[in-house]
Amino acid sequence: MTGLKGQRILLGVSGGIAAYKAAELVRRLRDAGAEVRVVMTAAALHFVGSTTFQALSGHPVRSSLWDEAAEAAMGHIELARWATRVLVAPASANTLARLAQGRANDLLSTLCLATEAPLLVAPAMNRVMWAHPATQANVATLQARGVEILGPASGDQACGEVGAGRLLEPGQIVAAVEASLLPPRLSGRRLLVSAGPTFEDIDPVRFIGNRSSGKMGFAVADAARRMGAEVTLVAGPVSLPTPPGVTRVDVRRAAQMREAVLAALPGMDAYIGAAAVADYAPAETLPQKLKKSGDSLAITLVRTADILADVAAHAARPRLVVGFAAETQDLEAYARDKLHRKGLDLIAANDVSRAGHGFEGDDNALSVFWRDGRHDIAHGPKTRVARELLQLLADRLEAME
CATH class of the missing domain: 3.40.50.1950 (Flavin prenyltransferase-like)
Known part of the structure; x- marks a missing residue:
């Protein structure tokens, strides 16, 4: 040796x-x-x-x-x-x-x-x-x-x-x-990553959002850059610093994230959709603060665009489309359903009901699924989890050549 x-x-x-x-x-x-x-x-x-x-x-x-x-x-x-x-x-x-x-x-x-x-x-x-x-x-x-x-x-x-x-x-x-000592495994590759939540405004002071901190997606973007890739990061409303060498596009709403992702798509080798995009948004955003007027309040919500499915079906589809699934039960069943339904190549799923996994924390664990396989990434810092996920992605890209 x-x-x-x-x-x-x-x-x-x-x-x-x-x-x-x-x-x-x-x-x-x-x-x-x-x-x-x-x-x-x-x-x-x-x-x-x-x-x-x-x-x-x-x-x-x-x-x-x-x-x-x-x-x-x-x-x-x-x-x-x-x-x-x-x-x-x-x-x-x-x-x-x-x-x-x-x-x-x-x-x-x-x-x-x-x-x-x-x-x-x-x-x-x-x-x-x-x-x-x-x-x-x-x-x-x-x-x-x-x-x-x-x-x-x-x-x-x-x-x-x-x-x-x-x-x-x-x-x-x-x-x-x-x-x-080896050349970076993603050298010459172009990766598009989405990260963080989206906030869907009800009025100027209220919104519908989720607990995503963006840390996982930012860790993926940072690790990809360190592995030699040219990285574009579409980020929801988070206060995390931009990883060195990464091109960042800031958005707030799901519609804005979709627009930014599709605009950046041409020429990408892979899209990693780590963002926790809102499934629903208010049918209208009120121009003024909504005043309290009764014991109950009904807000009409409408479905947001499915960014992952749109990327997978796009004419400029990258060779790899990778989704994320944050689940609280039946992890594999829900993840595989999402994988097939949306036409993805890989899906990285985590159980956010477990303490220290996923949202807001610095650690995570992932189960990565593809059509006929699975790889589990052990619980640990999101930086390490991101690197292991990208090694899988690099394996797949190299196998396509």
């Missing part, structure tokens, strides 16, 4: 019980053909000794900015320039925070600032620490800067709890590093 032949991997090991897996990771990286040098934080040395990594890597281990022998020739700059990839595994919550803040108060964080090599980090921590808004904000900051986040996985943790936060297995990390 020589998938990393000629690569120089600078492996940063931070504190946490998962540091013991980094020893196996060094061996796997070298088996794949890479040359590896290891930098450890002070906390990591409490879990695994530097002698282990020196023996496995064949190079002295660095752990301090104040190593007089190494720093006589500005050793940390030499290391930063040497690396073709910087991999931090495990990356503790503290390390993620320091990297996000741009701190340079130890050797590892200084190297990450001083290198021009791509940076990959594999988080490992307790599930509550991983889910904490501060950690998620730090991860989002790093991703916005182009840092690739590997994992984490879900499962049993050393603390006795179960959930997201486990370090990926060494083989998975090596595979991810190898994948980072």
Whole structure:
């Protein structure tokens, strides 16, 4: 196996019980053909000794900015320039925070600032620490800067709890590093994504809407851009920042979303309809605020256009049309019915009745269906779920060629 032949991997090991897996990771990286040098934080040395990594890597281990022998020739700059990839595994919550803040108060964080090599980090921590808004904000900051986040996985943790936060297995990390060397899988592709809710106005102050935050669709758009695609994002009324490099079109109502989607459709390779489009809208929007006038109120609603079905039947139909289905029961039956009824190629369904799945949250889980198949994407951060969904999409596009 020589998938990393000629690569120089600078492996940063931070504190946490998962540091013991980094020893196996060094061996796997070298088996794949890479040359590896290891930098450890002070906390990591409490879990695994530097002698282990020196023996496995064949190079002295660095752990301090104040190593007089190494720093006589500005050793940390030499290391930063040497690396073709910087991999931090495990990356503790503290390390993620320091990297996000741009701190340079130890050797590892200084190297990450001083290198021009791509940076990959594999988080490992307790599930509550991983889910904490501060950690998620730090991860989002790093991703916005182009840092690739590997994992984490879900499962049993050393603390006795179960959930997201486990370090990926060494083989998975090596595979991810190898994948980072390949041309982006969606390079040259054009993707159209719709995201967020639509708001259907009753009067100037009231509307009919839903709980969609847009986070899933925005994660898909961001992941697609990182995989090399040219991405247009049609967004309902949300306050999320535009992913770097993505062309954004803002809309409010279902009719406006349909118009924007169809206008952008020509030349697209795929349409991913992640938006939660209102099924009904008021028959008329009142020009003035509706005043309270009785114990009950009847509003006539009319069906909105079916954007997914219209795209699937359009003369400029992309090669792949992907829908989303937010369900609360009979997930597969309803999703497959929607798949066939609307003429879709794939449909990604989630059970929004389950806590931590779908609307408003940062995590999700999807079951993806097509005519004769199914793939389940495990519960986790929407950023990871989006990447796995797009890998499926890339598989399908490549199979068409």
